[in-house]
Amino acid sequence: MKLAAWNVNSLNVRLPHLLDWLKSAAPDVVCLQETKLEDVKFPLQAIQDAGYNAVFDGQKTYNGVAILSKSRAEDVVKGIPGYADEQKRVIAATVDGVRVVCAYVPNGQAVDSDKYRYKLEWLGALTGYLRGALADHPSLALLGDYNIAPEDRDVHDPAAWAGQVLCSAPERAAFAALLALGLTDSFRQFEQPAGTFSWWDYRMNAFRRKMGLRIDHILLSAPLAARCTAAGVDAEPRTWERPSDHAPVVATLN
């Protein structure tokens, strides 16, 4: 079972890339972030024609999440129960016995901004939600754009990014709190090439210059981590014409 997460930065623009990637990578489940589409505009037919089911929760202009799966998605839950949020950032469903939680963590803009405080509050709400979800669903995966580089080795220039948003100590502590629920960073279960990232700024030729961050993650509960045989980043779509600034991240379960 191949799980993936991809911030597509507008599903409207990226639909051709998504369809190409579904064909070449053939994931069983893909969690999308930043679809930026109202539900009535979701390209359901094209995705079904590609052999996938889809559940989604979107809005105009910003945010928006979806879970695409070859098998049916059941018990769909949108948002973080009990946490009122205008922004469409979370959707969960059960696929082939795996509880899949798709999350688009707030960016945070700058340390000490209102958006940063919202990010930390939001992460606290997500952590509380997952504590209960893990009790109900021992086989759980949390996939998406976390907007957190967990360690300095996930950053092309740790000195330049030290203390900045995406790398600050409170954000890294929030990531550690997710791990403390019993989740494992699938990427770190395996040897990885140095300088493996999942996001590169559109500016400065950042991708060509390997100036990236690893901020998209697949965290697995213990039963799923035990089944995980491979994990990594598929940077190829980032090389395509008019790409998303994020690349898909992937984890394979036996």
Added chain:
DNA sequence: ATGGCCTGCAACGCAGGA
């Protein structure tokens, strides 16, 4: 050189991303 790019908006310069 502290900004450089991309997306969506009833836009024609802005907000937001990271």
